[in-house]
Every structure is written in structure tokens, then in C-alpha cells.
Amino acid sequence: MHLSTLRYFADDSGWRRGWADRAGQRLDHGTPPFEAIVERAHEWFNHIVHAAITKGPHKGKSRLEVYAEAVADGVVYTGPTLTVEDEADLAEFVCTRKYDETRGIYFNNAYYLSRQLASRAVEGQELHIRQLLNPDVLYVFDESGKFLASATARDDADPADQHGLLQDRAAREQFVEKARTVRAIRSQAQAVEEENQWAEVADALADAAEVAEALADTQHDDTRHDDTRHDDTRHDDTASDEPAPHDSGTHVDE
Known part of the structure; x- marks a missing residue:
């Protein structure tokens, strides 16, 4: 219990503290009636909300005035909000x-x-x-x-919500179908692109094979030509080493 309530609930008939006689004895320790408690609580609340605050940033203002300013500023706590x-x-x-x-x-x-x-x-x-x-x-x-x-x-x-539900479902189905179509188109395009890339690789390999074959034929022809020239050279050398033919006819003296 707040200390400010003591003066309202301290001494009265039926309160715990009761009235004290001249000897200081408490004469009544019974249970106060509920109506009396409500009345005293109402008096205490009216006093506390209208009393001026004596210190702090709101000094000189009542609690009602502070609350009104908080409402105007939109900073009043309205209690927990559960989602x-x-x-x-x-x-x-x-x-x-x-x-x-x-x-x-x-x-x-x-x-x-x-x-x-x-x-x-x-x-x-x-x-x-x-x-x-x-x-x-x-x-x-x-x-x-x-x-x-x-x-x-x-x-x-709500019927409107049910109608919106059907619209959302139809939109979702259209989105899923469109996504499937887009994925299929992309997959097909990717497959075609990969096929074209492999075709380009195959063409490049075929061209390289043709070039290699042509180079091999050219080298073979050069080798045969060199061999032919070498054989002709050997034949010429052999002919120059043979002696000149001797004339066996009769010599006539003049």
C-alpha cells in the first residue's frame, strides 16, 4: 500500500488501527466494511491525481496535466498489444x-x-x-x-475475404505455372546453347584435324622430292667417275 493512503485508512471505526482512547488503547480491531474502503480509495485517488507534483521535471503540474500532455504527444502507454x-x-x-x-x-x-x-x-x-x-x-x-x-x-x-482468398489462390497458381514455363524455357535455351557450344568444339577439332593432315601430306611430298634429288645427284657423280671410251680402229700413217 502506498504511503499516501495512510491518512485515509489509518484511524476510523472498523479499521485495523481503530480508535485509540485516552490510555492509547485501540478500541476496534474489526474488519472495515467494503463500502467504506471504496469510498476512502475514491477520496485518495482524487487527491493524488489533482495534487501538484513537488519535484522533478513535472514539478508544479498535476498528474492529470502530465497525462494530458503525454496523450497530446502520442507517448501514452496503452498496454500490451499481442499479435x-x-x-x-x-x-x-x-x-x-x-x-x-x-x-x-x-x-x-x-x-x-x-x-x-x-x-x-x-x-x-x-x-x-x-x-x-x-x-x-x-x-x-x-x-x-x-x-x-x-x-x-x-x-x-467474411464473404469479401473468401473472394479475395480465391483470387489469391488463382494468382498463386498462375505464378507457379508461369515460373514453371520460364524455367522450362530457360532449360531449353541452355540445352540449345550447350549443344551449339559442343558443335563449335567439334567443328574446331575437325578443322584442326584437316590442317594436321594437310601438313602431314606436305611434309611427305617434301621428303619424296628430297629423296629424288639425292638419287639424281648420286647418278651424276657415278657417271663422271667412269673412263672415256677407247677407239679400237686402225691408225693410218700419212
Whole structure:
């Protein structure tokens, strides 16, 4: 209890301290009535919020004035704000269900579905269902414990949200189909490019083989020509070494 409440709850009929007589004895130690406590608490609160602060940065202002300034500045604490993820962390496990992409999750004789769930779950996926205080809200997790979305019964869902859900699903299917087409086109283009590269390599190897063959034929022809010249040279040398023919006819003296 705050010290500022002592003067309101210290001495009175029925309070713990009671009244003291001339001898200083407490005459009444009974339990005070609840109505009296509420009245005294109300008096204390009115006094504390209107009393001027005696020190600190807000000296001379009442607590109501300080609060009004905080509201104007937008810095008033409004209490904790729980997100859907925060609520899901506090929820208790209930059961597991298979996901139907057309109807959602069948639970407690109803189908539960939401736009977030439809965009994250896949057909036949096993989902873990949790519940918190509201029995009409399901918190859906995947097998690894990752939170996917919250869902409500389809009968209670907003028709506009259901229409948006169908639009999101159609857009998602179109995106997946487009992605598959793009991947197929890219794969085909890559295969054609690789085939062209291998064809270029094969052509280069064939050209290199033709050049090598031509060089080999040229070297062979040069070798044969050199051998022919060498044979002719040897024949000429042999002819020059032979003696001149001798005339065996009769010599006539004049």
C-alpha cells in the first residue's frame, strides 16, 4: 500500500488501527466494511491525481496535466498489444489435421480457412492445430512447429475475404505455372546453347584435324622430292667417275 493512503485508512471505526482512547488503547480491531474502503480509495485517488507534483521535471503540474500532455504527444502507454503470432505461441496443442486446399481444415464438424492459411499451406499437408481462449479460432502450425496462420470457421468468414482468398489462390497458381514455363524455357535455351557450344568444339577439332593432315601430306611430298634429288645427284657423280671410251680402229700413217 502506498504511503499516501495512510491518512485515509489509518484511524476510523472498523479499521485495523481503530480508535485509540485516552490510555492509547485501540478500541476496534474489526474488519472495515467494503463500502467504506471504496469510498476512502475514491477520496485518495482524487487527491493524488489533482495534487501538484513537488519535484522533478513535472514539478508544479498535476498528474492529470502530465497525462494530458503525454496523450497530446502520442507517448501514452496503452498496454500490451499481442499479435496473432504471440497468441499462437500461447495456444495449446489440440490435434493434427490434413489440409484441403478447397475446403480448408475440418475440425469440430466445421471447415476452417483463412486467406493466410490458403497462401501458405499445400494440399494434403499435415497441420498441427492449437487453440487459446476463443474456441472459434484455430492457430495452425506445420510439422516443424512453424506458425502458418490463424483460421476461423468458413460459415463465419467474411464473404469479401473468401473472394479475395480465391483470387489469391488463382494468382498463386498462375505464378507457379508461369515460373514453371520460364524455367522450362530457360532449360531449353541452355540445352540449345550447350549443344551449339559442343558443335563449335567439334567443328574446331575437325578443322584442326584437316590442317594436321594437310601438313602431314606436305611434309611427305617434301621428303619424296628430297629423296629424288639425292638419287639424281648420286647418278651424276657415278657417271663422271667412269673412263672415256677407247677407239679400237686402225691408225693410218700419212
